[in-house]
Amino acid sequence: MASSANRRTAPAPAQAGSVAALAPPRVGEHIQRLRMERKLTLDDLSRAAGVSKSMLSEIERDKANPTIAVAWRLTNALGVSLDQLFAAQRAPETIAVSGPHExxxxxxxxxxxxxxxxxxxxxxxxxxxxxxxxxxxxxxxxxxxxxxxxxxxxxxxxxxxxxxxxxxxxxxxxxxxxxxxxxxxxxxxxxxxxxxxxxxxxxx
Structure with a gap:
């Protein structure tokens, strides 16, 4: 009979906080801010990115999260990279460098x-x-x-x-x-x- 020291215990169920930590980032507010900085209407960005106006409105209100393909089209139209869109807020860099692809x-x-x-x-x-x-x-x-x-x-x-x-x-x-x-x-x-x-x- 195996001793209690050798018994394997089943992993504890994931806590609610862990599930929340894995939730997709809320990028709608960021997209809306970038759009307004460029003085673009919903129609303007919708046409430039090839994303329907209704979908864009849902994304900006954080009612829906964009797929990678949709996010890629939006970032191209807004002139930012996917990394910039999804990155967590960080302290400003002393020297910020943009590569040619950005x-x-x-x-x-x-x-x-x-x-x-x-x-x-x-x-x-x-x-x-x-x-x-x-x-x-x-x-x-x-x-x-x-x-x-x-x-x-x-x-x-x-x-x-x-x-x-x-x-x-x-x-x-x-x-x-x-x-x-x-x-x-x-x-x-x-x-x-x-x-x-x-x-x-x-x-x-």
């Missing part, structure tokens, strides 16, 4: 441009900077931004044409243009090769 990119296929969003999320709508790439014949045309908004563009490669307030200027490599952006304006590739520029937007 930089959101906006493509205008028909307009032949690409914008890499270098500015941090918290400055969106205030102070933004981008790497703008224009293919030959490409253009980035914009409606008027808020009153007092100005743009600053430095040519990093090729040649670029700026149009603002009825005036047009052609820039060559290393030239910088500063101009009104509270009127309709356009940035065009003025050459036959790819053009690249640093674009800084300071909102009014």
């Amino acid at each position: 930089i959101p990119t906006l493509d205008g296929h028909e307009a032949k441009y690409q914008l890499r969003v270098w500015g941090p999320i918290e400055l969106a709508g205030k102070f933004e900077w981008y790497e703008l790439t224009l293919q030959p014949g490409g253009a980035l045309t914009s409606n008027a931004h808020e009153p007092g908004t100005r743009e600053h563009l430095t040519v990093l490669a090729g040649s670029i044409e700026i149009e603002s307030a009825g005036e047009t200027k052609r820039l060559k490599l290393a030239d910088t243009a500063r101009y009104q952006a509270d009127v309709p304006h356009a940035i065009r590739n003025a050459g036959k090769a790819e053009a690249k520029a640093l674009l800084v937007v300071i909102h009014g």
Whole structure:
């Protein structure tokens, strides 16, 4: 007969607290905050992410948790990584580093441009900077931004044409243009090769 020391005891049932600890993270409030920071409506984010408006509303109200596929589409549309969405709140880093895959990119296929969003999320709508790439014949045309908004563009490669307030200027490599952006304006590739520029937007 086995001694009591050798007997195996069945594991105790999981406590309610343990089950709660394994519950999926509530990301709805975080998604809503990111959407509002970018001044996007539910319709805007729904279209950009390819997620139905009703599902997005349920997620934001924490009535439903997104699948990984849905979360991936939402984070791409919002310009954040899945890690950022699901990570627990941590103390701010002294030096925060973003890898190339974490930089959101906006493509205008028909307009032949690409914008890499270098500015941090918290400055969106205030102070933004981008790497703008224009293919030959490409253009980035914009409606008027808020009153007092100005743009600053430095040519990093090729040649670029700026149009603002009825005036047009052609820039060559290393030239910088500063101009009104509270009127309709356009940035065009003025050459036959790819053009690249640093674009800084300071909102009014």
